[in-house]
Amino acid sequence: MQPRKIAVANQKGGVGKTATTLGLASALSAAGKHVLVVDMDPQGNATTGLNVVVDENTLTSFDLMARTQEGTAADAVIATPWDRVDLIPASVALANIEADGANDLIFRLDVAFEGVDLSPYSLVLFDCPPSLGKLLFAVLCAADGVVAVTEPTIDSVRGVGNLEETIRNVVRRPNPGLTFDKIILSRRRNTGEHTYREQELREVYGDLVARTAIPELAARQDAHSAHTPIHEFRGGRAIALQLAYTDLLGELDLSVKETA
Template sequence: MFGPKNRIITIANQKGGVGKTTTAINLATALAAIGERVLIVDLDPQGNASTGLGIQRRARHLSSYELMMGTHAIGQIAQDTAVPNLAIVPSTMDLLGVEMEISKESDRVFRLRKALASVDALAYSYVLVDCPPSFNLLTMNAMAAAHSVLVPLQCEFFALEGLSQLLETVDQVRQTVNPGLDIQGIVLTMFDSRNNLAQQVVSDVRLHLGDKVYHTLIPRNVRVSEAPSYGKPAILYDLKCAGSQAYLQLASEVIQRERQRKAA
């Protein structure tokens, strides 16, 4: 069903503002920095991952809309970024129309899977899919196409409630369209060590989900927040800041988990 040479990870959370796109950009950059060939598929109509990697809207002549509609292949759409080894299938607002256009098609849930089964996609060792902050047909496509789901989770009061809904969604997708779908891991974002509530959320999530939670905590960091406005990943904008260092550690954990999975 999937290409043997690459790993497709969907980055998803129905809640907005949890650091999903920031995680996609900086994890991809960190993986590329250690020599992996990485592709981001921007599946959010807002196109924040594309903007955050410096792809101007006027330069997005082809996008994930054409990918989902099946009119163009990844090799025709993907654009190189300023990060060596990292390319992106950019997004445009055209994606808003996809759900209506393909909703009655029999393969509506498998459009992205089909696109990522191509020779073009197999040229990348990692494909990261950045989802919209909702569970719709785009997110369903992303989960149907993926080997695993990585969940960014903000260290705040309602985090566990939202997480339980997402895990139920993953379970539904596993039972219906993608039995091999796994949870890659939960990454805790926007962590403030001075905040007692944040510390409690970390403890609660680790208690409930154990090894599924990455050791790395992504801190609240001004430099990480600034980076997208310059069209750069934080790792390029300020490598030494705490946020960049955390994403490098996260990439190391992702690689380690992949090695353990292959060895099992």
């Protein structure tokens, strides 16, 4: 059985997409499941977070996007220091893809995964770049579902609306099976403003908004700098983040299958 492929997205920068991708990967790993992270951001923050260093010989997500070829994703998968977490890394070269005018560009990632046996994994997570550009479209063509990550701020309702519109456009033509799975509130602080904006999002999007919000805690950045899965990080209030990512994973109806 093939796992679900989920895009972790929002065109806004710094909202916690990479933290959520790695937090969910950490929760899956802690549960004894295998996960594949695909870094689709030229910044390569998921790659760095997983302590993987790319050199000129490393196959990356750029190679998946540079030409149309079935199955290239299998060649680019590497193991990471995190137990049960594999990665297709990113490099800065990926930024050049936005300038590629090829007609089939947005289908290349999907084609790269064609025929690839992903059955060892419980889930595939695409860490998306902060834009509504071609890379995001390519991910949305290859994915089964989208998880939007947003901070509860004044722009979040509009920002999620823009992403929703993009998803609707992709569903209309290239990928009718794509679903909008969840909106995740990230970097939540106990301020009046965050409480108000969270309420606003819940009023507009109802059950689509995950019940579990990810709190803003310094342990997230400390674990990232230490390249450590949050479920193995000791200190600060890391336990609160561990619980939040575990609960979040439970809330996402990802049809995560059991792996042997």
